[in-house]
Amino acid sequence: xxxxxxxxxxxxxxxxxxxxxxxxxxxxxxxxxxxxxxxxxxxxxxxxxxxxxxxxxxxxxxxxxxxxxxxxxxxxxxxxxxxxxxxxxxxxxxxxxxxxxxxxxxxxxxxxxxxxxxxxxxxxxxxxxxxxxxxxxxxxxxxxxxxxxxxxxxxxxxxxxxxxxxxxxxxxxxxxxxxxxxxxxxxxxxxxxxxxxxxxxxxxxxxxxxxxxxxxxxx
Numbered sequence: 001x002x003x004x005x006x007x008x009x010x011x012x013x014x015x016x017x018x019x020x021x022x023x024x025x026x027x028x029x030x031x032x033x034x035x036x037x038x039x040x041x042x043x044x045x046x047x048x049x050x051x052x053x054x055x056x057x058x059x060x061x062x063x064x065x066x067x068x069x070x071x072x073x074x075x076x077x078x079x080x081x082x083x084x085x086x087x088x089x090x091x092x093x094x095x096x097x098x099x100x101x102x103x104x105x106x107x108x109x110x111x112x113x114x115x116x117x118x119x120x121x122x123x124x125x126x127x128x129x130x131x132x133x134x135x136x137x138x139x140x141x142x143x144x145x146x147x148x149x150x151x152x153x154x155x156x157x158x159x160x161x162x163x164x165x166x167x168x169x170x171x172x173x174x175x176x177x178x179x180x181x182x183x184x185x186x187x188x189x190x191x192x193x194x195x196x197x198x199x200x201x202x203x204x205x206x207x208x209x210x211x212x213x214x215x216x217x218x219x
Contacts, residue, residue, distance in 0.1 A: 010094030123185025
């Protein structure tokens, strides 16, 4: 069985498991909507800078809740079962892809709820959604790999914080800057550097995941 066929099967498996339980997804969506409502009760109205910052803070904590459980919920028996059936690269790619799709869905719900409660100040929606899509993929690739490492250390939350902090902070800075430019309606050519940085972060993180995960897999 080739690599991409294994990835498709594993992503379909993740979706079926999520659809059967629904508890995790519902809790994340409840968190997103309730956080937006609390922000509205606390601020009532916000300017575009605060609007943008709050939106990415909500997505960051939603991604931590949604993604970091990716490998933590897998038992040793299930890992042993996977070991005899699939390529380790297919497993980590399927996790990244599934978490990216999950984050895109959560981001859309958050954006709709946020835009409904607060006035939408975005001038260039296409560029903003591009930032959201790249942000979803970035959160997915970073936290999936960190979750895999943490799972091998007994789900140590300290390890997760130490490993993810150096990547997430510059990533958030670039995402906020890019989305801020879209809110101001600046020419898209001015956002080229930020887009290239985000693409580079995703490529590097996914490449590192493909290189390191097979070694974690053997342990």
